[in-house]
Amino acid sequence: MPTVGDLHVEGVSAWYGQARVLHEISINVPAGSVVALFGHNGAGKSTLLRSIAGVHTQCGGQVTVAGGRLDDKAAHEVARSGLMLVREGARVFDSMTVAEHLELGVRLAVCTDRAPRTAEEIYELFPVLGERSDARAGYLSGGQRQMLALGAAFASQPSCLLLDEPSGGLAPTVAREIFDKVAELAALGVAVLVAEQNPLWLQNVANAGYVLETGQIMRSGPIDTLVAHSFAVDGA
Amino acid sequence: MFNDISMDLVQLAFVTGLGFGAIYVVIAMSYTLVLAASGVFNFALASVVMGGAVATFVLRERVGLPLLVALLVVLAGGALIGGLSDVVAVRPFLKRTGSLTEEALVTTLGLGLAFAATAELLFGSNTFRSTPYTSDTPIDIASVPVRPVFIMMIVAGAAITFALDRVMAKTQIGSILRATIADREGASLFGINPDRVILFAFILAGALGALAGFLLLPLTSASAYVGNDLSLVAFVAMALGGFGSFRGVIVGGLAVGMVSAFTPVFLSSVWGRPVLFLFMLVMLVLRPRGLFGSAGQFGSGDLREV
Numbered sequence: 305m306p307t308v309g310d311l312h313v314e315g316v317s318a319w320y321g322q323a324r325v326l327h328e329i330s331i332n333v334p335a336g337s338v339v340a341l342f343g344h345n346g347a348g349k350s351t352l353l354r355s356i357a358g359v360h361t362q363c364g365g366q367v368t369v370a371g372g373r374l375d376d377k378a379a380h381e382v383a384r385s386g387l388m389l390v391r392e393g394a395r396v397f398d399s400m401t402v403a404e405h406l407e408l409g410v411r412l413a414v415c416t417d418r419a420p421r422t423a424e425e426i427y428e429l430f431p432v433l434g435e436r437s438d439a440r441a442g443y444l445s446g447g448q449r450q451m452l453a454l455g456a457a458f459a460s461q462p463s464c465l466l467l468d469e470p471s472g473g474l475a476p477t478v479a480r481e482i483f484d485k486v487a488e489l490a491a492l493g494v495a496v497l498v499a500e501q502n503p504l505w506l507q508n509v510a511n512a513g514y515v516l517e518t519g520q521i522m523r524s525g526p527i528d529t530l531v532a533h534s535f536a537v538d539g540a
Numbered sequence: 541m542f543n544d545i546s547m548d549l550v551q552l553a554f555v556t557g558l559g560f561g562a563i564y565v566v567i568a569m570s571y572t573l574v575l576a577a578s579g580v581f582n583f584a585l586a587s588v589v590m591g592g593a594v595a596t597f598v599l600r601e602r603v604g605l606p607l608l609v610a611l612l613v614v615l616a617g618g619a620l621i622g623g624l625s626d627v628v629a630v631r632p633f634l635k636r637t638g639s640l641t642e643e644a645l646v647t648t649l650g651l652g653l654a655f656a657a658t659a660e661l662l663f664g665s666n667t668f669r670s671t672p673y674t675s676d677t678p679i680d681i682a683s684v685p686v687r688p689v690f691i692m693m694i695v696a697g698a699a700i701t702f703a704l705d706r707v708m709a710k711t712q713i714g715s716i717l718r719a720t721i722a723d724r725e726g727a728s729l730f731g732i733n734p735d736r737v738i739l740f741a742f743i744l745a746g747a748l749g750a751l752a753g754f755l756l757l758p759l760t761s762a763s764a765y766v767g768n769d770l771s772l773v774a775f776v777a778m779a780l781g782g783f784g785s786f787r788g789v790i791v792g793g794l795a796v797g798m799v800s801a802f803t804p805v806f807l808s809s810v811w812g813r814p815v816l817f818l819f820m821l822v823m824l825v826l827r828p829r830g831l832f833g834s835a836g837q838f839g840s841g842d843l844r845e846v
Contacts, residue, residue, distance in 0.1 A: 359725055379728040389729050397722045404715050411712060412731040460730070 309370020310334050311356075311387070311464045311495045316365030316375075318348075318355045318519075325351055326363070326519045333464070333495040335370075338487060340506040340513030340527060341499040342534070348519040349499035350392055353466045356497075357389035358382035369464045369495070384416045386463035392472060392499075394449035396456075398442030402433050405441060405452055409459030418461045426455040429485055447478035454482065464495040471505050483509045503527075503534045545805060551684045553801045559690035559759075561797020562697025566752045567770055568777035568789045569704065570745035576721045576784045577741035583648045583771050584625045585749045587655035588618050590767030592753020594659060597670050597762035607673060614750045622746015625651055626739050652771070659764035667763040689758045696755050700748070701790060708786075717741065769813070776820045782830025791831055795819075 311333040318326035326348050333339040343349045354360035356367050358379040367375040374382050383389075396405060406423045413420030427434030430451040436444065441452055450470055457465060467486065471479035487509050490496045500506055506513065506527060513530045515523040523530060567589060574582045592614050599610035629647035673692065678685035708714040719727040720737040728734055753766065760766050777796045781788020796816060803815045823830070 357729065359729070378733075379725070380731050380733045383729050383731040391726070391729070395723070395726060397719050397726060399722060400715060400718060407712070407715065408719060408730045408732075411716075415731065456730070 309372075309386075309463050309495065311497065312366070312368045313352075313356060314366040314368075316352065316355055316363060316367065318351050318360060318363035320351075320362065324519070326355065329365070329516075329519075329521055331497070331514055331521075333497045335463070335495045336490055336493045337512070338490045338496045338498060338506070338510045340503065340510040340530070341497060341516060342501070342503050342513055342530065343499070343516035344501060346518075347516045349516055350468050351519075352516065353389055353468050353497070353499055356382075357387060357466060359389065383412060383460075386416070386418065386461075387466065388457040388460060388462040388464070389466045390453045390457050390468065390470065392468040394446060394453050394472070396441040396444075396449050396452050399440055401438055401440055402444075402452055402455075403437045405456040406433075406459045409456040412460040420461055421459045423459070426459050429458065429488070430455050446473050447475065447482075450474060450478075450482060451485075454485065458485075458489060462494060465489065465497070467496065467498045469499055469501065471500060471502075479505060503531045507531050549805055553805045554798075555684065555686050555690050557798035557801030558794070559693040559697075559797070560800060561794035562694045562701075563752050563755050564773055564777055564796050565790050565793030566697055566700050566748055566755070568774045568781075568793045569701065569786075570748035570752070571771075571774045572778060572784060572786070572789050573741045573745045573748070575778075577717070578626070578630060578738045580630050580648060581645065581775075582625060582630070582742070582745065583645075584621075584629065584652035584655060585745060585774070586767035586770040587652045587659070588621050588625075588746050588749035588767075589753040589756070589770050590659060590764065591621060591655060592618055592750030593757040593760065593766045594663065594753075594762045594764070595750070596754045596757050597668050601668070601671065611751075611754055614754050615747045618750020618753075619743045619747040621655075622749065623739055623743040625746070626742035630738075630742070631735070652767075656764060656767065663762075663764050665764070667761045669761050670757045672758050693755055693759075696751075700751065704748075705786070713740075772813075773816075776816055778830070779820055780823050780830055782832040785830065785832035788830050788832035 313329060313331040316326060316329045317324060329352055331339070341349050341352065351360055355363040358374065358377055358381065365375060366373065369385060369387050372385060374385055374387060377385065403423060406426055410420040423437070427437070432448055433451055433455050436448065441449060444452060454470065470482055470486070474482070483505065486496055486498065498506060498510065503513070510527045512525065513527050514521050515530060523533065570585055571582065574580060574585070595614050595617055596610050599605045599613055600607060605613065625648060629651045633647060672689060674688045676687060676689070678687050679691065708718060716727070716732055717737060717740070719730065720732060720734050724734045727737070756766065773796055777789060777792035779792070780795050781790070781792030799816050799819050800812055803812045807815065
């Protein structure tokens with residue numbers, strides 16, 4: 305079982321050079337829940353997730369998971385603290401096999417004293433990965449690559465998972481399948497924050513959400529309310 | 541004019557090319573490891589090769605250490621110097637983005653020159669002949685008399701290349717190194733500290749460089765000038781094979797060895813380097829990314845493009 309804990313983001317701002325792109329963002333993701341982060345391209349979703357994960361370093365504010373401060377840590381230390389970021393575009397290591405990706409996740413869990421999920425458990429979750437365990441990631445389809453990115457993250461038994469547009473470029477059935485797996489992981493007590501452009505994807509998965517526009521939180525609340533608002537405004 | 545060239549001479553050139561080529565592969569591989577991991581062309585590595593040869597000579601002939609003990613000390617020293625070149629000459633200047641910086645380029649060059657100058661101060665312009673590691677009586681292989689030192693170079697070069705390939709492909713440290721080489725940010729998201737991996741690459745490259753010096757010593761002798769043009773040789777091998785390509789380094793290193801060995805046979809020894817660079821120029825015009833330059837990642841196959 306993963307070590308569970310809430311994710312608290314408090315007053316996070318971020319810059320690219322002199323340009324401020326995030327303005328005092330505060331978000332709460334309770335353990336065992338899926339929280340959505342909606343916004344159009346350029347709203348700042350990826351920058352927020354990357355700032356939380358320690359990848360984007362030109363930022364300020366507080367990030368805590370299970371009460372432990374993460375905002376003063378480098379990306380690899382954040383990962384070792386149990387917070388995993390799955391980046392946009394199903395980015396995996398093209399030359400490495402499926403099994404080698406899962407080993408990286410297992411290694412992360414083991415070296416931080418968390419009980420990892422075995423490769424067999426991940427193959428049960430994503431059977432297609434089991435069928436292609438010896439295949440290099442560069443030869444997988446977009447959906448398989450996304451499943452691999454998630455599978456490797458799952459193997460590390462994170463306490464908190466950040467997903468950056470996991471449905472990007474996928475067929476609707478594949479995307480639904482992936483979100484089902486995300487919901488299963490959250491049910492184990494993991495705090496999951498998912499950035500998406502389309503609120504409909506997360507209507508049946510997320511508990512609550514935030515709407516990000518030009519680097520600011522414009523709305524937040526239960527997922528149904530946000531989806532209804534989105535329909536009313538955008539006709540989405 | 542080629543009618544005057546005897547078959548014996550061609551066979552001798554082939555063995556010589558294979559022997560030196562095997563060592564050039566090891567040297568170019570050490571450069572490639574550092575280049576792929578950090579984005580830096582570590583000019584100081586040529587001096588590490590020189591240091592390996594000189595230290596082996598001193599430890600064996602002056603201190604009187606047994607060959608294997610001398611080898612272990614030389615490997616440890618090479619690893620230490622390799623690690624120090626990261627800490628002293630690269631890390632302070634490498635930006636967080638990890639891209640090649642002019643500062644790191646100049647500082648590794650400066651460090652290499654400092655090593656070479658120190659060796660020159662200590663040993664002057666003298667060249668010290670080393671006692672052979674094994675008997676120097678030629679062994680007949682398929683009716684070709686081959687000096688044992690060349691067999692040692694070929695076998696050692698092949699064994700090092702094979703071992704490194706297996707380590708990269710089959711071990712956890714290998715997959716950590718490959719992940720960091722492929723995508724430093726992605727690796728850090730799996731809890732891998734890229735700075736440590738880069739340091740490891742420098743240490744491993746230093747050990748490989750020193751090992752190359754150890755293997756070259758019986759043929760080149762020990763002097764402060766052993767490493768003089770090895771950076772260029774490594775550069776040519778990498779350019780031929782494709783920068784960052786593991787397979788390319790093997791092909792490039794062997795090609796450099798062969799061209800260097802056959803040029804004196806067909807032309808004259810003074811044409812050795814000009815022909816080598818001309819060969820590189822022609823290859824780069826025909827195939828600018830090298831033979832394996834478009835290949836992907838380090839593994840049982842390739843490293844990466846840099």
